[in-house]
Amino acid sequence: MSNDxxxxxxxxxxxxxxxxxxxxxxxxxxGGRELLRQGERFGCFPMVPWCGRIRDGKFRNGGTVHQMPLNSPPHAIHGTVRDGAWRVARADGTEAVLTYDLVAPWPYPGRVTQVAALTEDSLTLTMSVETYESSFPAQIGWHPWFNRNLDGEDVRLDFSPAWQEERGDDHLPTGNRVEPGPGPWDDCFAMPGGVDVTLTWPGLLELKVAGREEWVVVYDEQPEAVCVEPQTGPPDGLNTLPRLVTPIEPLEATTTWTWRRL
Structure with a gap:
């Protein structure tokens, strides 16, 4: 375990x-049970300043087209902040505040702040992106890898999205809204009333992923884990549904995970 x-x-x-x-x-x-898949790339990582894939790694801000590294060819995936070291602004027994200053390859200066707050039955993660200079499009999201199996019980997923974003062969939304279909999924769903997904390990634990954001990607194509990713826009959203960070208006998002024993 590293010192930090x-x-x-x-x-x-x-x-x-x-x-x-x-x-x-x-x-x-x-209760001593590890809920997140363990490993250097797993746990739950923040997705900033974009979530999921950007088509061909390109996004536009006004008249300028920017190219991001193709870390999931032919696309760029999951932002840049998961690859860097964050600073600890404050930490006590139940809450910590981490910050990260956006650097190249992201072309705009900005600061990301993440707050983690723990209670006996919930974890709340809050993130913001702010800038004091140029405005830019951004997204915020989280990518948790929940263990599929706990004590011999496979997880069950329950959620009622308004629609599913049709997925093209390139794994990006086509722009068509379709009826939610059965898994396995690597798909984006719309929940206009806010993200509300329940993971149940029968007889053990129920965990609810909730928040005000309207988009969630569910990924369950791997045998070890199930991902439920609340985010401020769909994949390729920097191009299709941009949210602008400006000097007077940061972008903020929160997700709360609440659990109870069964």
Whole structure:
């Protein structure tokens, strides 16, 4: 375990944050059970300043087209902040504040702040992107890898989206809205009333992922884990549904995970 990890505890819940590894939540244990897939790339990482894939790694801001590195060819995926080391602004027993200053290859200066707050039955993650200079499009999201199986029980997913974004062969939304279909998924769903997804490990634990954001990507194509990713826009949203960060208006988002024993 590296020195810079931060442990939060409340009741029998424990969260370990790894500022040095992309500001991710490395571990979430409830009653001694690890809920997140373990490993350098897993846990739950923040997706900023974009979520999911950008088509061909290109996005436009006004008349300027920017090219991001194609880290998931032919696209760019999941932002830049998961690859960097974050700073710890403040940490106590149940809450921590981490910051990250946007740097190249992202072309605009800005600061990302993430707050993790733990109670006995919930973890709330809040993120903001702010700038004091040029305005730019951005997205905020989280990419948790929940363990599919706990103590021999496979997780069940329950959610009622308004629609599913039709997925093209390039894994990006085509722009068509379709009836939500059965999994396995690597798909984006719209929940205009706010993200509300329940993960249930029968007889053990129920965990609800909720927030005001209207978009969630569900990814369950791997045997080890299930991802439920709340975000401020769909994949390729920098191009199709941009949210502008300006000197007077930051972009902010929150997700709360609440659990209970069964």
């Amino acid at each position: 990890e931060i442990t939060l505890t409340a009741g029998d819940a424990e969260v370990v944050l790894a500022p040095g590894n992309g500001g991710r939540v490395r571990s979430l244990r409830v």
